Amino acid sequence: MSIEYGLIAIFLMALITYVPRSLPLLLVKTHLKSKKLQTFLKYMPYAVLGALTFPNVFNSSHSVVASTVGVISATIAAYFKRGLLTVTIIAVSAVWIVERML
Amino acid sequence: MSRSVSEYRFGLGDGLPIALGYIPVSFTFGLMAASLGMDPLLAVIMSITNLTSAGQFAGARLMIEHAKYYEIIITVFIINLRYGLMSLGISQKIEDGLPLWKKAVIAFGITDETYAVASLEENTITYKYMLGLITLPFFGWTIGTMMGAYVDALLPKSISSASGIALYGMFIALMIPAAKASKTLLLVILVASGISVILNYIPLFSFLSSGWCVILSSVSGALIMTLISPMEEQDEH
Numbered sequence: 232m233s234i235e236y237g238l239i240a241i242f243l244m245a246l247i248t249y250v251p252r253s254l255p256l257l258l259v260k261t262h263l264k265s266k267k268l269q270t271f272l273k274y275m276p277y278a279v280l281g282a283l284t285f286p287n288v289f290n291s292s293h294s295v296v297a298s299t300v301g302v303i304s305a306t307i308a309a310y311f312k313r314g315l316l317t318v319t320i321i322a323v324s325a326v327w328i329v330e331r332m333l
Numbered sequence: 334m335s336r337s338v339s340e341y342r343f344g345l346g347d348g349l350p351i352a353l354g355y356i357p358v359s360f361t362f363g364l365m366a367a368s369l370g371m372d373p374l375l376a377v378i379m380s381i382t383n384l385t386s387a388g389q390f391a392g393a394r395l396m397i398e399h400a401k402y403y404e405i406i407i408t409v410f411i412i413n414l415r416y417g418l419m420s421l422g423i424s425q426k427i428e429d430g431l432p433l434w435k436k437a438v439i440a441f442g443i444t445d446e447t448y449a450v451a452s453l454e455e456n457t458i459t460y461k462y463m464l465g466l467i468t469l470p471f472f473g474w475t476i477g478t479m480m481g482a483y484v485d486a487l488l489p490k491s492i493s494s495a496s497g498i499a500l501y502g503m504f505i506a507l508m509i510p511a512a513k514a515s516k517t518l519l520l521v522i523l524v525a526s527g528i529s530v531i532l533n534y535i536p537l538f539s540f541l542s543s544g545w546c547v548i549l550s551s552v553s554g555a556l557i558m559t560l561i562s563p564m565e566e567q568d569e570h
Contacts, residue, residue, distance in 0.1 A: 232396060237375045240405055244392045245382035247410045251417035253440035257433060259424040270563045272422045274555040276452035277511055277518050278525035279415070282550035283445055284504045285526040286533050291497035301498045302505065309509035315350040322502030327495035 297329035344465020351446045351466075352473030354500035358386050359474045361497075363481025366393045373482035380478035384444060384471060387543050388412045412544030415551070419448040426452065428459050435460045442467030445547075446500070449507055517562050525554025 263269065289298045304325035308318045359380060366376040371393060383389050388409045395405045420443055427436070439460065447466050451458050512519035529550035532538045541549070 232371065232399065234372070234375070236399070237372065237396060238378070240392070240396050240402060241375065241379045241382060243402055243406050244379070244388065244409045247406050248383050248385050248388055248413045248416070249441065250410070251414055252420050252443045253437060255417055255420035256424045256427070256436050256440045256443075259421060262425060267559055267563060269425070271555050271559040272418075272425055274518070274521045274558050275418060275422055275551060276449045277508065277521045278551035278554035278558075279419070279445060279547065280449050280504045280508050281522040281524075281526035281554065282529040282547045284501050284508070286530045288498065288501040288504075291501055293494045297495075298498060301502070305498075305502045305505040306509055309506045310513065312510065313506070315347075315503055315506045316353075318506035319350055319353065319499050319502035322498045322505070323495050326498050330494060 292326045292330065294330055294333055296333065297326045300329045301326040340459050340461035341465040344462040345468060346465075347450050348447070348466045348469040350503045350506075351450065351500075352469035354446065354503050355470055355473040356477040356480075357496040357499055359477030360481035362386065362389055362393070363478040363483070365390070365481075366397075367482040369393070369397045371397060371482075373479075376482040377475065377478050380475050384442065384474055385413055385416075387547075391542065391544075408542070412542055415445075415544065415548040416443055416448075418548075418552070419443050419445075422452055423448065423458075423463075426454070426458050427463070428457050431460055439463040439467065442471065444470065446470065446503070449504070453507060453511070517558060520562075521554055521558045524557055525550050528553050 288302055289295050292298045292301070301322045305318050305322040308321045313321070362380070363373070363376050366379075367373050376393070379389055379393065383392070391412055392405055392409050395408060420440060423439075423443060427439075442463065447463075447470060451463060451466060454462075508522050512522055529546060532541060532546045532550060538546075
């Protein structure tokens with residue numbers, strides 16, 4: 232691959248990625264009134280989190296079993312109000328331990 | 334002045350777990366790109382200019398296959414279409430009266446994770462907060478790519494495998510408290526997750542890229558719950 236092709240491709244990718252990120256934020260200046268839309272936008276982040284996590288989390292390490300244990304540990308830790316960083320560390324540690332055991 | 338400094342620092346703190354979660358992912362990206370023959374510097378430049386995981390993985394693969402420019406543009410655009418809805422969400426939550434250039438700056442940093450964290454903030458979010466939020470993830474993403482592309486032995490295999498779950502740990506840490514507090518939000522999460530699992534496992538939908546899966550599942554999940562259970566009248570959101 233020539234450097235020229237590479238740089239042009241990267242630049243085009245960056246541009247086309249920036250379009251959806253920026254247009255709504257730049258163009259929509261008012262607080263949209265529709266209750267339905269507000270509700271939808273309120274629910275979206277949670278839906279996105281769910282969609283991003285499942286099923287991919289189970290393939291995030293070498294072992295589905297280890298990942299599952301990680302998910303369970305993180306869920307328990309989060310349920311008992313542990314902070315973001317703590318839950319993350321617990322999840323990583325759990326996976327690490329289970330992979331050692333397998 | 335001190336308020337804006339603490340807003341930035343507040344954002345910085347919220348961005349730290351994201352940055353840590355990004356390192357194994359961007360490391361994998363750098364590693365993958367370099368191992369398939371891409372110049373490590375190009376991989377790093379890609380991360381610096383794009384800041385997106387699914388789009389970069391797909392784009393890098395296309396580049397290595399010498400795909401046409403329009404193929405790369407269309408693919409990456411479709412994969413990242415979900416940022417449009419996220420940007421719309423942020424537009425409703427961001428403080429009023431920001432000049433266009435400030436909005437343009439924070440738009441660059443809208444990723445799945447920064448969007449999720451910013452959206453979960455109870456109040457209006459400020460420019461300084463978003464700036465803080467984006468900072469560490471940007472560096473984490475870039476540095477991880479650098480490590481993966483240049484020195485592929487830097488991260489011991491055992492740690493890199495376990496650290497793959499870091500980002501998901503963060504997602505879970507964000508979802509559970511919300512699900513605990515509100516049955517509706519629990520249902521939003523369950524419905525979106527359910528649809529996502531279905532789209533991933535039913536062979537009928539195997540043609541869908543990961544970007545499509547995320548956008549279809551999250552939009553369906555949020556839409557279904559909006560129709561079933563809209564929020565009450567509120568002046569403040």
